[in-house]
Amino acid sequence: MELTPQTPKGAPAKSRLRRLAIAFALPIAGISLSGCTLPGFGAHQSDTTTGQSAYYLWQGFSVGAAIIGAFVIGLILYAVVAYRRKGDAIPKQTQYHVPLEIIYTVIPILIVIVLFVATIITENKVLAMPKTDVSINANAFQWGWGFTYDNQNAIAVGSTTDSPVMVMPVDTDVKITLTSTDVVHGFYVRDFNFSRYALPGVDNQFTLHATKTGMFFGQCTQLCGLYHSIMYYKVKVVTQAEYQTWLSSFNTPEGKATADAAKKVLKEQMSAHVPVKTEISRGAN
Numbered sequence: 273m274e275l276t277p278q279t280p281k282g283a284p285a286k287s288r289l290r291r292l293a294i295a296f297a298l299p300i301a302g303i304s305l306s307g308c309t310l311p312g313f314g315a316h317q318s319d320t321t322t323g324q325s326a327y328y329l330w331q332g333f334s335v336g337a338a339i340i341g342a343f344v345i346g347l348i349l350y351a352v353v354a355y356r357r358k359g360d361a362i363p364k365q366t367q368y369h370v371p372l373e374i375i376y377t378v379i380p381i382l383i384v385i386v387l388f389v390a391t392i393i394t395e396n397k398v399l400a401m402p403k404t405d406v407s408i409n410a411n412a413f414q415w416g417w418g419f420t421y422d423n424q425n426a427i428a429v430g431s432t433t434d435s436p437v438m439v440m441p442v443d444t445d446v447k448i449t450l451t452s453t454d455v456v457h458g459f460y461v462r463d464f465n466f467s468r469y470a471l472p473g474v475d476n477q478f479t480l481h482a483t484k485t486g487m488f489f490g491q492c493t494q495l496c497g498l499y500h501s502i503m504y505y506k507v508k509v510v511t512q513a514e515y516q517t518w519l520s521s522f523n524t525p526e527g528k529a530t531a532d533a534a535k536k537v538l539k540e541q542m543s544a545h546v547p548v549k550t551e552i553s554r555g556a557n
């Protein structure tokens with residue numbers, strides 16, 4: 273049997289391409305014109321400025337991936353339907369199509385550059401250390417947390433059943449110096465979209481800038497030993513006035529005595545390597 277090349281059908285192919293382009297453009301235009309807010313794609317918008325930067329980056333990546341994914345799937349489906357086997361004729365063979373090869377090399381490179389630059393910009397925002405008067409030392413240890421405040425008597429200690437509460441002011445840059453006294457721990461606050469290692473012998477510094485008041489849940493996210501799973505703390509974000517009141521409460525004679533006692537407790541906790549004042553029983557209870 274003689275095989276004859278299939279003749280290209282210029283006009284219908286062009287019209288199919290146009291329909292395909294319209295099919296992609298319409299939903300995108302619809303979403304843009306409706307002015308609806310972008311979904312979070314499974315992420316939390318965050319209650320800190322740096323967490324929000326990471327959230328917007330995630331949204332950008334997700335939208336980009338969705339558009340490219342839809343485009344690629346569309347092209348595959350188009351090729352499957354338009355170039356399905358219609359007979360024994362050999363389809364038109366195309367190779368060494370230089371403009372096409374340049375396009376599918378340059379476009380992915382541009383996409384990678386855009387993602388890279390967006391990531392660097394976001395990382396610089398997250399890692400920025402603006403000057404601030406509020407400076408908190410977060411100490412992680414097996415198995416608990418303690419928080420002390422530079423140039424202040426204030427201190428936050430807790431126990432396994434009564435998590436320590438790190439108090440910080442809202443709408444303020446707060447410098448955190450994070451360290452560990454024993455093994456590697458993880459400082460993680462879900463609502464802040466933030467996680468950082470607490471490393472023994474290393475001062476890990478970062479800035480938290482909370483955008484709303486409230487109580488936020490924190491926990492260790494690095495498997496650090498037997499009682500890792502109960503290594504909790506809380507972050508209480510308060511107004512500037514409430515924060516000042518809280519700080520001054522440690523400056524009265526009673527407040528100073530409380531702070532001194534808490535410092536002693538924290539010192540003992542940090543070297544004990546046991547769950548701090550735990551009431552959890554490993555027996556029949």
Ligand SMILES: [Cu+2]
Pocket residue numbers: 412413456457458492493494495496500503
């Ligand atoms: Cu830990």
